[in-house]
Structure formats: structure tokens, C-alpha cells
Amino acid sequence: MAKAFFIDTTVCTACRGCQVACKQWKGLPAEKTVNRGSFQNPEDLSFTTLKLVRMSETEIENKLHWLFFPDQCRHCIEPPCLEAAGEPKAIYKDKATGAVLYTKVTKELDTESIIQSCPYNIPRKGPDGSLSKCDMCIDRVSNGLLPACVKACPTGAMSFGEYKDMRFWAQARLSELKHKYPKATLLNPDKTRVIYLVAFNPNLYWDYAVASEREFDITRAVAMQRLLNPLRGFFSQLG
């Protein structure tokens, strides 16, 4: 009964209710920011900003578009970060939901290689040396509630539910939108639990919207881990 998000960027209005709802529920502090000549703020995800609506202005076929991309951890089905960590006390997968979860133990590991392993450029290191990212609101989901960001979304840009339902819904919505947006596509729908639908080339939204070139390619660190302890990755997924 693993879970998934479906994020339909075509109806995201960048109200950013999700971005604040995340901080509100988790009690995360605000960052000190400046206006850098953009509405997007903070500039990037951080140890305390786990959900960020990325905004980009672009002209496509002589028409202006303002593209919105609510970025967050994809909760990969086979998470490279989990493999890179190779330590279930640090990074494990929740069996019931498929959520990929980080603990404070991450600070005892080679955090750089974990960060490097992520094809979506998600994990961020905090002042205490540990890593953080979206945890799928595991407390809420375990108690039958929607993740805070999904609950806040007014237009239905974000949905959450059974993986197979989300996968089905994403496909159905994609077919519906194909005539309006011929280049519409789902981003890595078979590899992640956060399925994005975008109307245009994903790179116009964000460099890491779709898995980067390292896509599920194991880094050197992961390869070493596997060599040293072939079962660690397996155990890590039992959570």
C-alpha cells in the first residue's frame, strides 16, 4: 500500500500555500532572505526549507510562460541516497508508505556522497552536520492525514494517495492535456513516488526537474558501499 504524490504543474498557481504549510506543520524557521530580483524565495531548498515553489519566466514559441514547480524530495522507489548511506539508522524507507526517511545519524556518514547521489539535488546539510529533506509528513500520513503541502493546495495541483492510483491519475491527466500541451510529460513516473506532470521541456522548469545525468547511475561512493556490504541496502529498505 505504498503512497505517492501526483503534482500537476499545469494547475499550480504558485500561491505557495504548500511552501508555508510545510514550515507551519513542521515548525521550521524562516530563512533570512533578500529580494534577488525574483518572486522565488528562498533561492533554493535548504535544511529548513523542504518544499520550494520554483518559478521561471520563459518564452516558448513567442508566448510568455511563467512556469511553477513545487520542488521536494521524490521519495525514489529505489533511492540512491539510501544506497549511498548504506546505514538504515541514517536513511531508511518506511515500509508502509515508501517514504524515504533521514535521521540525525546522517551526520556520522559521508554526507557529500549522499548529496551527490541524489539525481534531483534534494538533500541539504544542516549546521549540526546532519541531512534533511521532505519526510512525506510521515506523522500525518501514519495517522490518516494528507501531507501538509497537499492539504493546503487549492487547485488540485497536488494530490496524494496510493501509488497505483496516483500513477493512473497522472497518466489520465497527461492524456487529457496532450492536445493542449503536446510536449506534456510525466517525470520519472516509474522511479519516484512524486510524479510531476509538466507541460513543456522539464529543464525549462528547473535543472533537476527530471533526474539529472547521473540518473540512477550509482556514484563511486555507492559502488564502494555495495562492494563492502552488499546487504546494507537491502536492510535499509525494511523500515
Place this chain on the structure above:
Amino acid sequence: MELTRRQFGQITGAAAAGVAFSGLGSDLKPVMAHARELKTKAAKETTTICPYCGVGCGAIVSTSQTTGRVINIEGDPDHVINRGALCTKGSSLYQLVENKNRLTQPMYRAPGAKQWKPVSWDWALDTIAQRVKATRDATFTAQNAKGDPVNRTEAIASVGSAALDNEECWIYQAMLRAMGLVYIEHQARI
């Protein structure tokens, strides 16, 4: 207050995902202590309407039974307009309430003073009432220049407020009109 058909953020068609840490040795539990208990578990819940724009979204306020202060505010899924959704401002309501920048006592600034001084409610209200009376009595106009009866003072003005509840607005305008004010304005004008 009656909350009907409670579906406080329930995931449609899905049972709670379960809380067991199955498959791991008990020694792993502490480090994986991702809180599986909701911070709102023992809270008192009340419904409210968002105080920002005019859409009128519903929200649920969770208040701690021990501190009497807010733990969490999120959208009310039974509200027929927003169905649980909230925008940026609505989602930050908690921080409007639990905010160290809020005023927590009456303050007074004397003519020419460089600083605020905390004062008691009694003193503040007594003094304001005296100022109102003095200004009103000195400037009250029974008839205008043409001799028409007007029974007013043009030397006191009020602005506000769309941030008040209807009942507060009503008694406020009643009081101002009884005082004889004609310069009564608020956000709707601008």
C-alpha cells in the same frame, strides 16, 4: 459548535498507513523516531474563518489544553469553499497568533516623548475618554454656518476597520455616531 461529517484531512479510500516499525531490531527504534503521534493529538479544536482576504476560507485551530495557546492551524476540510486548502497567508496564520512582535499591553507616548511607556488598561481608557470628551465638548456644533441643525463634531475622526467582526463594527459605528462624528471612514474607501 457542531462539526459535521468530520473528515479532517482523511486520505480518501486509504486506511491509516500503520505505525509498526516491522522488520527492524528494537535497538533501531530510537534513532528512527520520526514522530508518529500527531502534535495536535490532545488539542482542543475550534473552527475559524481566515482573517486575510475576502474569500472566507475555513480553518481549524488546534489549541493546547495545557498552555491555552495555538499548536497548529490548517484548512477546514468541511468548509464548502476551501475544502481544507489554504494559501500562503492562511497557512501562516499560526505565526500571526503566536508572534513575539505582538502588542501585549497598552502603551502611551506623551507629547514630545521619544519612547513608549507601558500603561494600565484602566488608565488608558479613562484618559482616552477624557480626551474624547474634552475635544467633543470644545468643538461640538449644534448648527452649521447656515443655521441647519447638525449636532456633530468635525474635530474627531475615525478610520477602521475591516479587520473587526460584524458585531464589533456595529457597536463601533453606533458609538462614533452617538459621539457625533461625521469623519468615519475605513478600508472600503481606499
Place this chain on the structure above:
Amino acid sequence: MTNHWIDLKNSDCILIMGSNAAENHPISMKYVTEAQERGGKLISVDPRFTRTSAKADIYAPLRSGTDIAFLGGLIKYIIDKRLYSEEYLLANSDASFLVGEGFEFKNGLFSGYDAGKRAYDASKWAYQLDANGVPKRDLTLQDSRCVLQLLKAHYARYTPERVSKITGTPEKDLLAVWKTYAATGEKGKAGTIMYAMGWTQHTVGVQNIRAMSIIQTLLANMGVAGGGVNALRGESNVQGSTDQALLFHIIPGYMATPATNWPKLEDYLKRRAKSNDPLSANWWQNEPKYMVSLLKAYFGDAAVKENEFGYQWLPKLDAGKAYSWLDLFDVMYNDRIKGFFAWGMNPACSGANAGKTRAAMAKLDWLVNVNLFDNETGSFWRGPGLNPAKVKTEVFMLPACVSVEKEGSITNSGRWMQWRYQGPKRLGESRPDGDIILALGNKLRELYKKEGGAFPDPILNLKWDYGDSHGEFDPHKVAKQINGYFLEDVKVGETLYKKGTLVPSFAFLQANGTTSSGNWIYCGSYTEKGNMAARRSQKDAPNGIGLYPEFAWAWPVNRRIIYNRASVDLQGQPIDRKDWVVKWENGKWVGDVPDGGWPPPGSLQNPDPKARWPFIMTRHGFATIFGAGLKDGPFPEHYEPLECPVEKNYMNPQRVNPTAPMYGTKADAFATCDPRFPYVGTTYRVSEHWQTGLMTRPQAWLMEMQPQMFVEMSEELAALRQIKNGERVKAVTARGSVECTAIVTKRFKPFKLADLVVHEVGFPYHYGWRWPVSGKEESANLLTPSTGDPNTRIPESKAFMVNIVKI
């Protein structure tokens, strides 16, 4: 809103113009998106490409302050292509009414203009009446003096070429918008408008909205599901606070404030024009019941027939004089106001020409500032450029509770009155506003009782028993008072209503002092059946269009879509059979609460004598395309903003609205076609902040997302002025200057007007020096001018001239 938020989903075409719903009313996009998913179109018309434009099917840019040119062109398009519904116009509007010979329009002026007074004699604009005093009609709509033909003649000048020269909108975009929107004139289709301050904050604010109302009438979009004219109110209770009349010109329930031309109650009650048409409900003829009931609510037992129910205890305005925001601060600036309450408001940042407002406050003897946070108003004496030692004003700053710390109701944009409850205990010594008002009223009454004073009667006679058993404000007591009571046993029809019970609806109010009601339009909100605003039923109405009639309560009489009898034909059958609002079935109306229970007329020639025309709030019972009651003409006409970039109005020889209010102090400077201020400026809001920012700037999460004052400009303008994205620059107008961060964006583009290219820049008005504590982020209203709409006197904050300079 004539309709309400959920109803947006029923629309076939949503025009968002003069508002930016995705950013300022984000949850409305739930229903806009739903309409789009059902095949509806979204059109965004805005000087700048916004988050709303990002979701629109069509986006068209227009220069700020030129909406009437744009909409006038649409009126012409609809008439030229005969896309209006003749049947609907005849049944619902004054299109067939004949206008008297006194009306004409020449050289940009309507008849009756007095240049000395900068005012019109509106008596020149009147319908022709028959021997019975009923307007003459031409049901063929051919007479050259009928409203439709006059309308056609008036907008003949609004060609796409000329409109484009004014608005800067490319012709192809104009035509795309006009074509798409005008298609809602088709039978069964509904188009709606979502507007806000982008339309009201102009010297032609009311006429912007009238232009759209005319379009909605032509296209048969009034009264229907997914239609109407929808003002998006920017504050949670600005609808309610207006209904409760915290404004100089009205008392609760939209009745005029007593003035010197009605010295006696009798004069006041007789002032409304009668209708001689037996089929016109002319609902305002009931006003005496509402006025006397209001006086009984104000003054209780002290209000009796012999003392005109206390009418003389209410202050009177000088007839014809304005006491509005701009006037208030003008008088304060001129040293004539001594004491001032800024209650839940931040005038140091909120109104146009805030620099003048701040200077005015320094002339006060005393100021009472009630708020959640310290703000630029309460602390004005230590603001930029002021030496506290020289400011003599005494300031009292009182801490109010946040909404969740108290109980009461607010009314949303869709007229839904909703009850909310207390969650947390109060923070520190903060108190609910109601408590503070009640306590202050008590103190004042004690003082007058003890010492006497000038005309103590209204203060001492004011009914003021709104405390609970602890003496604290009881919102239920006031809510019931607003609803109203039977003060004697009253027999209505066959039913006896007992003294002391709550009045079930305004139909039961009396003009003889036997009922009270603090606000007749809220009568029915708190009855013997309970607190209607607290209802939470999830059940929809039988028409299934999302009215949710038992969720909260809507004024008037829980009607969710007003003017809903315009949604049916003469037989009372819905024009749109699918998304119907009301219908006449077996001798009664079903669906929404109808605009009166009378039967449908059946025909126009031989109407059922028991029928009443559908627009019951107008004198003659019809929607008025010809707006004879306005200060600036019966038809909307394009005039440039007071500060504009063009020497000439391409539509007529008058550049600026000839009736726009002007102020003459040195703080009121303005500049038109002045090379020192070459760019059009406008103001707006962003999702992350609210109004002057007083309820958002002290919040770290929101400041994180929009930390600083900014100015948005095109890449072209930035290149011209060598300004880099993210650079700090200074915006300067004839009145003030503000430091901003430049956002250089593709979302603003230069406007190509007739013979010139005009750049426009935009500012959020959320900032002020008090928060953030750096003191560097200031209010955009230091830039905006002291003029406004002649009808509403809402300031022209949306179009002015500005320069952007490097620091």
C-alpha cells in the same frame, strides 16, 4: 459579489481584469480551475503578466487607467455584431426606455456640466415619462432616443484601432478577448467578471464597473449561475464593515447618512423617488421600516415617535459635502482635526499620498491606535524625517486580540456571514476589539452622566447593554440586535409575533417603532431558529450548482445569487436549463431564494398584474444601462488618469474626468506629461503579504518569501536605464520617493501607444518602515496621488507617473 466564490465554477468564461485573483484571492482559483476543466475559458487582462495570467487561456496587456476604452470597445463589438440578447434586454433592462432631449454628449462632456463647480446637473439625464409618470419604452429598440440606440451611438468611436492607441493592447489581443467574452451572449452560456481595486482605484472607478455591468446586461449574464459582477473584496470583513457602515456616507444597510437637506425624520423618510409603475417593486419604498427599526436599535426605549425616534441624536452631514478618506486627511492636514482613532488600520501606509497622511497626523492633539502590532501609524512620531521632540501628538496604543482569540462573525465577498469561535486564550493583556469599544463607551457614558457636557443625549440614550455577565463584550447580544427584535406583540398576517422574540426576516420590520433591527439586510441572520451564520450543512440546493444554502448565511435573506429572477424567461423558466438558479414551478419559485416571490410576468405587453419586474432595488424595476444617478455621466467614457503619459485623450477632447476631486495643499502636487516623471506607475499586492503588511510583515515565514519592497519593470526599460535585476533603485513621483529592489522581468512589456512607447512599472503596497526593522522598506503609497473617483472618492492609486533612478 452578485454571485459567490463557488459559483465561479459554473462559468463558461471568466474575465479577470482589475484584479489578480491567483495572487490576491488564491483559493478562488480552485473554482476558476474547475471552470477551466469543465471547458470554460480564463481571460487575464492586466498591465503586467501575473500568476493569474500564467494560468489564463488568453492574456492581454493594457496600460493602467484605460479599462473603459477596452470595455467600451467590447460594448461596440457586441452591439455591432448583435451578440446581445434582445429578449433579455427587454425583460430585464432599460434598453428600451426613451431618454429625454436634455441628454447629450459633446466634446467629451455630458450635458449639464458646470466648469466652476466641476460638477454636472444630472437632472439633464432623465428618462421620458408617460402621463402616468412611467418611463416611455420602445419595445422595438429602434427609437434613436432609446437607451440601446444611445449606447450604440456613444460607443461608435470605440474602434479597435482607437482603443489600441489608448490602451497599448495589440489589436489582435483586443479582438481575441472581445470575441471570446462576447461568445457568452449565447443562450445558456455564462460569463463572469472578477475585479477588485484595479478597477476601483481610478478617477473613473465607478464607470469602469458600470462599463462591465453594461456588458453583463447586454450578454444576459446577470442573475445567472457562473455570471454576475463580482467584486473580490480584499479583506476578510470589508464586506461586513461596509454593510455595518463604517463610512461617512451611509448608515447600516446602505441607507444615506442623515444630512442637512433632511432636517426631520419625516424629510428623510420621504426622500426616495416613488415609482408610478404598479409592476415595479421599488424595494426602497420600504426604507422607513428599516430606518425606524435602526433608530430603535440605536436608542432603544428612548427612541419614540414624539422625538422622531432619536433622529436628531444622529450627526448630520452638510448636504453635498464629502467627508471621505481624502477629505478627512486634507482637513487633518489643514489642522482642523484634533483627535483621531486609527482602529485596526494603518493609514500611515494604506491610503494614497501617505506622506500627506503622516504629515497630517503630526498636527493631532491625540491619536488612539488599536492593533495587533506596533505600526507606522502608532509610531508615526518616530518615523522617517520626524523629530519626536517636535511632535506634540499624544498617542495611545492598545493591543487587540487576533481573530482566533475571540468570537463573532465576518462576511465574505460572496456576502456569506460566517461565525468563528475562540480557540486560544488571549495573549498577554490583549483584548478583543469589541471589549475595548464597549469599555470605552462605558467610560464615556460615565463621564457624561457625572459631568454633563455638550449635547449628552445621544451618548446617554445610546443602547449599550452589550456586555455579558462579566461585563465583557457579548457578540451574540450584538448579532441579535443587528438582526432585530419584536418590541411589542406584532401581528403579521395571521401570525402573532411575541414581544422580545427575534424578527425572522426584514419583511416583518415595521415603521412604527414596534420592531428593531440594527441592519435590515442582516435581518434573518440570527433568529428564533438560531445563529444562521454558524450553520455547516454540506447539502446543496436542488439545482446542484453549489449554493450550499444551509452553510453559513448570505444577505439578503440567504439569497446566494442576487438578481436571480433575471436568469429566467417571462414564464419563469430558466434560460440555462442545466445550471439553473431559480424556476417557477406549480405556482412557486424553487432553487435559490428568489428576488421576491411574485409570479413571472408572462409577457411584456400584458404582464400578470401580480408580477414585479426583476430588478427590485432600482426605482423602475429594470437594470439601468443608462446610469442617470452618477456624478460623471450616464455612460462610461474614457478619460486619462490625473497623472498620465499622453498629452491628448484619443477618445474625446477632455483629458481627465472633469469631475475628479482635486486637493490644493502643497502636499497634493501632481505632474502630467512631465519629463521628470516619464513612466506609468501602478500598485498591487502579492500572495505573500496583505494590505499594508501589518498582519504579514511581522511574520518571518511570509517575510522569507517577499522580504523587500520592489519595483517590477520590463527588460527594455531596465536596459534603457541601465538597471540590473536585483539592484536597489529609487522610485520618485511629484509627492515622494521610495527605495526598491528592481525586478527586471519579461512580464512587463513597453506599451506602444499612438505615437509613442510608454513604459509602466509596478509596486506592491505592502511595506512600511516599522517592519522589517531595517526601516528601509517603505510604503508605495508615498508615491500615489491625491485624487480619486468623483462618486466613491476612492483614491487613484492604480495609475500615476513616476521616475526610476539609480541610487
